[in-house]
Amino acid sequence: MKPFIYDLTFDQLQEWLKENGEPAFRAGQIFDWIYVKRVMSFEEMSNLSKGLREKLMDNFQFVTLKEITHMKSSDGTIKFLFGLHDDNAIETVVMKHNYGNSVCVTTQVGCRVGCTFCASTLGGLKRDLTAGEIVAQVVAAQKILDKTDERVSSIVIMGIGEPFENYDATMAFLRNMIHEKGLNIGQRHITVSTSGIVPSIYKFAEENTQINLAISIHAPNDKLRSKLMPVNRRFPFDDVMTSLKFYQEKTGRRITFEYALIGGVNDQVEHAEELADVLQRMDMLAHVNLIPVNYVPERNYVRTPRNDIFKFHRALVDKGINATIRREQGHDIAAACGQLRSKHMESNAR
Numbered sequence: 001m002k003p004f005i006y007d008l009t010f011d012q013l014q015e016w017l018k019e020n021g022e023p024a025f026r027a028g029q030i031f032d033w034i035y036v037k038r039v040m041s042f043e044e045m046s047n048l049s050k051g052l053r054e055k056l057m058d059n060f061q062f063v064t065l066k067e068i069t070h071m072k073s074s075d076g077t078i079k080f081l082f083g084l085h086d087d088n089a090i091e092t093v094v095m096k097h098n099y100g101n102s103v104c105v106t107t108q109v110g111c112r113v114g115c116t117f118c119a120s121t122l123g124g125l126k127r128d129l130t131a132g133e134i135v136a137q138v139v140a141a142q143k144i145l146d147k148t149d150e151r152v153s154s155i156v157i158m159g160i161g162e163p164f165e166n167y168d169a170t171m172a173f174l175r176n177m178i179h180e181k182g183l184n185i186g187q188r189h190i191t192v193s194t195s196g197i198v199p200s201i202y203k204f205a206e207e208n209t210q211i212n213l214a215i216s217i218h219a220p221n222d223k224l225r226s227k228l229m230p231v232n233r234r235f236p237f238d239d240v241m242t243s244l245k246f247y248q249e250k251t252g253r254r255i256t257f258e259y260a261l262i263g264g265v266n267d268q269v270e271h272a273e274e275l276a277d278v279l280q281r282m283d284m285l286a287h288v289n290l291i292p293v294n295y296v297p298e299r300n301y302v303r304t305p306r307n308d309i310f311k312f313h314r315a316l317v318d319k320g321i322n323a324t325i326r327r328e329q330g331h332d333i334a335a336a337c338g339q340l341r342s343k344h345m346e347s348n349a350r
């Protein structure tokens with residue numbers, strides 16, 4: 001199968017052009033066609049020679065994301081279920097905020113990390129997405145927003161999959177998003193979220209970007225985290241925290257700690273206090289984002305009562321920790337990662 005044109009970073013495209021006897025500046029023209037004009041065929045690239053267009057056609061293809069379904073929330077959030085060339089399905093979510101539009105992308109078909117509150121991991125990992133298949137989700141979102149003259153202003157890598165287990169494709173995707181000739185999205189408007197793949201956190205610290213890092217922490221200690229997130233047995237709590245500290249020292253960036261509140265499991269005031277103590281002990285520049293867990297029928301977790309969410313939040317703030325309760329978006333359309341795909345898989349299996 002031919003690689004996707006979106007798989008290539010700007011530097012890789014320049015390299016390919018050089019190898020094929022073409023001037024490097026053509027990379028800028030090609031990026032303009034695919035990211036600014038957002039064409040979906042090489043034939044349309046009218047300022048390239050016929051010979052180059054043919055070479056591109058012979059060597060690359062466009063990603064075809066087939067919309068299987070979409071759901072629109074009353075708050076404007078749209079969740080798409082896209083079919084890939086091999087009949088796998090992925091989710092992409094477009095969220096409307098008062099500060100702009102953000103897109104939540106998927107990096108893998110399924111996930112092997114196994115977080116116990118997550119629908120995306122139920123069927124395991126099918127395969128990694130290529131960089132181009134991740135890019136295509138943002139381009140598809142942008143093409144939808146083009147109709148109302150809006151733009152994608154931020155990206156979160158929090159959809160299906162563990163981006164740091166598909167590291168190279170995720171990095172190539174990010175490079176295309178931030179490239180001035182690509183979608184040119186500000187680095188500080190992009191967040192990559194990991195479950196704590198320690199070697200990749202160290203690698204990411206060395207990438208020299210301003211992209212935000214979020215860690216799905218969900219527990220204040222090793223024992224509880226291992227119960228909720230089996231990945232914690234591979235990369236224990238303390239090792240995760242040490243790698244984050246290294247990342248922070250290297251980049252000077254604040255880290256977001258995602259904490260899904262699960263009724264009666266990890267949502268007591270003592271959990272908040274324990275988390276605050278860890279963050280203070282590590283002298284971590286942190287922001288804790290509290291997320292009331294979405295009901296996943298297969299997992300039987302219940303939501304934390306509203307009052308307890310506020311108590312948890314207050315306990316963190318009282319200990320000097322910067323914390324917010326995430327405004328829920330698309331709750332009425334099951335915007336939690338993996339739920340639309342798992343419903344689709346169920347109905348296909350029937």
Ligand code: SF4
Pocket residue numbers: 111112113114115118119120121159160161162195337
């Ligand atoms: S929460 Fe993310 S990392 Fe955990 S199982 Fe789901 S998709 Fe994988």
